[in-house]
Amino acid sequence: MRALRRALVALGAAALLAGAIRLRGSGGVPPQTGGWRELTGPDLR
């Protein structure tokens, strides 16, 4: 019974940890230089 309880607790902890890793944090930082410019005449030749 104790082994089963421990296994369930371990599984629960692993699920929580996996969920936290999957969801936490941001993707990174925005570009520090540059920007978007529409492609116009000379770019489309």
Added chain:
Amino acid sequence: MRAVLVGAGAVGARAARQLRSTESLTNLVVVDIDARRAELVCDSLGEPARVGAVGEWGTNPDVVVLTCPGDHRRLAEEALERGAHVVSAADDMDEVRALLDLDAEARERGRVVVTGAGFSPGLTCLLARHAASAFDVVDEVHVAKAGTGGPACARTHHDALGSWAVDWRDGGWLRRPGGSGRELAWFPDPVGGQDCYRAALPDAYLLVPAFPGARRVTARMAATRRDRLTARLPMLRPPHPEGVIGAVRVEVRGQRGSGRDARVLGAVERPAIAAGMVAAVAALWAVDDRLARRGAGGLGELVEDAVPFLQELARRGVRAAVFEGANGDVRSAGTSTG
């Protein structure tokens, strides 16, 4: 041009409108499983659009445009048997592979099966082709997209995030779990920075034949934390009739002269509008014999010079953009890994 459009949803209605504005169009048959929807589209367009019954396309068409949620392979085979070119806006990985398998049959019949002619894939393939024109050798192509078109597109994207992604790396396919590989991709304004993840996207299947020397080809889609958490569950609520503004971003890396460089192109538009436009112009090009070869392939492969195609899209309202200020550095080029 006699055209049949199968699927009068968000993308199909836009494709029909774009086809209607084509001077050479003489006949447009709109087919949908929901006849009332097809009627609404035809009523809004007027002549020469008319409603067709499912399975009955009328006189032999020059081109069949597929914008329905599924069954593209069977419909494409039927269209080829009737001697028509096929333009498919499919964005499902299995559907795209099945269409590409029609290459031999299409070549034999002297017809084209334009596969993945939508926003992404589709416009992304054209942007990759255009970006690649600046390089002597293309090493890498990385695609990212944000947003969805109609409800069918939203369902496909939901499933894609919970399925296996396929990346091309060093001459082989790598299967990776959807929802992994977070990268912050910087799309043109107003979409801006979005976390993007691997997903079951067909872009690599279309881009690898277009750039056979490329060592890495990947595709990612923007998603929220909730999207990732619920990706493997059924959709919790019905998708919107049409998504909000979306964006695509294509980064091509390669060798130019003696150095390596990166070029990043993108576009913003409602995905259904852009997809309909790309599909309609692809249909026009197929009928006018302006594509590079017969057979099945993506626009990156079938369009040798993307400039006239992009010019036509710009004339119709979808404008591409270039990210400037990057010198090949990953962060300055508008992505960063998390």
